[in-house]
Amino acid sequence: MFPSLIRVISAMLFISVLFSPTNGLDRKISAHLNPGCQGCSSNTTTLVYIRGEGKSDVLHQIWDFTKHLPTVLLSVGSLNTSLNIQWIENKPIYFNWTEKPWYTFAATIDKLYEYDDIHDTGYINPQYPQMEYSLKRISWELQESILTNSEAMVHVTGKIHNRNNNDAVISIKLDLLPFKDYAVELPHLIHTANSTLIDVSLVNLTTSFNASRYALHFVLASTDNPTDTMHYIMRKSLDDEHTPGVFEIIEIKTPSLYDSKEGGYLQFRPVSYTSPKRNVASSTIAHVSQFNRTMMPRDSTLSLFFKESQQMILVQDMFVSFGESGDGYYKQHNYTAWAYTMGYGTPPEDGFSFFVILIISIGLGVPIVLALSGVAFVLFRRYRQTNTRTRFTNED
Numbered sequence: 551m552f553p554s555l556i557r558v559i560s561a562m563l564f565i566s567v568l569f570s571p572t573n574g575l576d577r578k579i580s581a582h583l584n585p586g587c588q589g590c591s592s593n594t595t596t597l598v599y600i601r602g603e604g605k606s607d608v609l610h611q612i613w614d615f616t617k618h619l620p621t622v623l624l625s626v627g628s629l630n631t632s633l634n635i636q637w638i639e640n641k642p643i644y645f646n647w648t649e650k651p652w653y654t655f656a657a658t659i660d661k662l663y664e665y666d667d668i669h670d671t672g673y674i675n676p677q678y679p680q681m682e683y684s685l686k687r688i689s690w691e692l693q694e695s696i697l698t699n700s701e702a703m704v705h706v707t708g709k710i711h712n713r714n715n716n717d718a719v720i721s722i723k724l725d726l727l728p729f730k731d732y733a734v735e736l737p738h739l740i741h742t743a744n745s746t747l748i749d750v751s752l753v754n755l756t757t758s759f760n761a762s763r764y765a766l767h768f769v770l771a772s773t774d775n776p777t778d779t780m781h782y783i784m785r786k787s788l789d790d791e792h793t794p795g796v797f798e799i800i801e802i803k804t805p806s807l808y809d810s811k812e813g814g815y816l817q818f819r820p821v822s823y824t825s826p827k828r829n830v831a832s833s834t835i836a837h838v839s840q841f842n843r844t845m846m847p848r849d850s851t852l853s854l855f856f857k858e859s860q861q862m863i864l865v866q867d868m869f870v871s872f873g874e875s876g877d878g879y880y881k882q883h884n885y886t887a888w889a890y891t892m893g894y895g896t897p898p899e900d901g902f903s904f905f906v907i908l909i910i911s912i913g914l915g916v917p918i919v920l921a922l923s924g925v926a927f928v929l930f931r932r933y934r935q936t937n938t939r940t941r942f943t944n945e946d
């Protein structure tokens with residue numbers, strides 16, 4: 551009994567060590583704001599370049615707001631690849647690689663849609679009245695940044711210009727932590743050295759319809775076959791410990807990742823928040839639309855980056871919309887925040903935490919112990935009965 555208990559406990563400890571965050575960094579990162587730019591003012595021009603050196607490859611990330619559409623590019627190449635960016639004034643004009651990267655995955659938010667959710671579902675439908683707002687009209691301001699060897703983070707905000715509202719803001723935070731762990735904030739997505747956490751908030755936007763909701767329009771691009779398609783995958787997770795009440799994980803996978811276990815991905819939970827204080831009460835649903843084939847936005851970071859190979863890139867778009875039936879629409883809170891990670895490799899999966907393993911062990915262990923003690927008790931009684939009976943016979 552006891553040796554097996556000890557074995558169970560040590561197995562549990564071993565498993566929890568296996569799933570606990572490693573404190574070593576999995577990639578050596580160096581991050582720079584507007585590298586090579588002479589005429590850039592540090593809070594109105596935001597292009598972050600991060601070189602993440604691993605054992606056998608380099609993951610290059612570019613986070614660009616200079617051409618107005620928030621864009622993240624991930625490129626993987628050999629240890630020899632490095633990137634120089636050429637600028638004219640405060641605009642990048644050329645990405646100069648010492649060696650062509652092997653693979654690139656990119657995502658841009660090019661538009662914000664306001665739509666009249668007449669059936670109150672939370673999904674955006676082309677038949678509903680809607681208005682698009684191009685993010686080309688936004689000038690982004692850098693509010694905060696951390697660019698060190700153990701973290702790269704920027705927080706950028708853009709004002710949405712409306713006739714009667716000066717407080718409407720889109721706020722975007724990008725954070726790269728080069729090791730595997732759960733994010734501090736809900737929905738506690740998993741970040742790794744191969745991914746970046748992205749948090750988008752839509753604050754105090756004015757609404758024009760009775761049932762207004764907002765949707766983000768994404769353009770995804772990857773160096774995959776242009777006739778192939780991105781894949782939408784929904785996984786059920788056994789454990790909602792990190793995101794109470796949410797048991798699904800959604801992944802958008804590039805064809806390379808879908809076919810051969812390595813490629814670009816977006817990963818998120820189908821949840822968004824209607825208050826800066828994130829909790830179960832302030833959570834609502836985030837919906838993803840189907841993908842359609844599209845073109846790269848004109849004069850964008852994407853079209854600049856893929857200038858020489860535009861015909862050879864897979865480009866698709868999708869919507870992410872927020873809200874659920876009966877939640878009072880966007881105007882109920884005038885706030886929506888949503889988080890996702892964008893990465894390269896294989897998307898991380900939840901491990902069981904020590905707590906969950908303990909619960910499972912107790913759940914399985916207690917009945918086993920009870921059953922065993924029941925059996926022991928029966929055996930013991932039989933043994934005593936036979937013994938007493940023998941004694942009686944002896945006395946006879």
Ligand SMILES: *[C@@H]1O[C@H](CO)[C@@H](O)[C@H](O)[C@H]1NC(C)=O
Binds near residue numbers: 593691692693
């Ligand atoms: C940007 O920098 C200028 C000059 O350094 C400063 O006056 C301004 O307040 C800054 N803006 C923000 C949003 O930090």
Ligand SMILES: *[C@@H]1O[C@H](CO)[C@@H](O)[C@H](O)[C@H]1NC(C)=O
Binds near residue numbers: 628629630
């Ligand atoms: C990197 O460059 C060095 C010298 O320039 C070369 O010897 C080496 O083969 C290159 N490595 C790769 C992986 O291309």
Ligand SMILES: *[C@@H]1O[C@H](CO)[C@@H](O)[C@H](O)[C@H]1NC(C)=O
Binds near residue numbers: 634636644646647
């Ligand atoms: C790219 O950089 C190399 C030096 O690293 C330089 O010789 C070359 O002219 C640059 N290419 C362009 C198009 O600027």
Ligand SMILES: *[C@@H]1O[C@H](CO)[C@@H](O)[C@H](O)[C@H]1NC(C)=O
Binds near residue numbers: 718
């Ligand atoms: C949004 O509006 C609320 C209420 O008017 C205000 O308290 C809050 O500061 C505004 N938020 C931003 C980011 O302007």
Ligand SMILES: *[C@@H]1O[C@H](CO)[C@@H](O)[C@H](O)[C@H]1NC(C)=O
Binds near residue numbers: 760
């Ligand atoms: C918006 O709602 C108000 C009050 O419920 C109603 O009078 C009005 O006709 C609605 N407008 C539209 C465009 O549906």
Ligand SMILES: *[C@@H]1O[C@H](CO)[C@@H](O)[C@H](O)[C@H]1NC(C)=O
Binds near residue numbers: 841842
């Ligand atoms: C893709 O096309 C379908 C059918 O026209 C449409 O319902 C959907 O909203 C489109 N998705 C995007 C992201 O444009």
Ligand SMILES: *[C@@H]1O[C@H](CO)[C@@H](O)[C@H](O)[C@H]1NC(C)=O
Binds near residue numbers: 756757883
């Ligand atoms: C949201 O903003 C509208 C004006 O756009 C205002 O009438 C409404 O009271 C605001 N709601 C909250 C919860 O602040």
Ligand SMILES: *[C@@H]1O[C@H](CO)[C@@H](O)[C@H](O)[C@H]1NC(C)=O
Binds near residue numbers: 576604730744
């Ligand atoms: C990151 O990507 C590399 C390949 O580039 C892979 O070997 C490594 O396992 C990945 N790490 C994580 C944490 O996904």
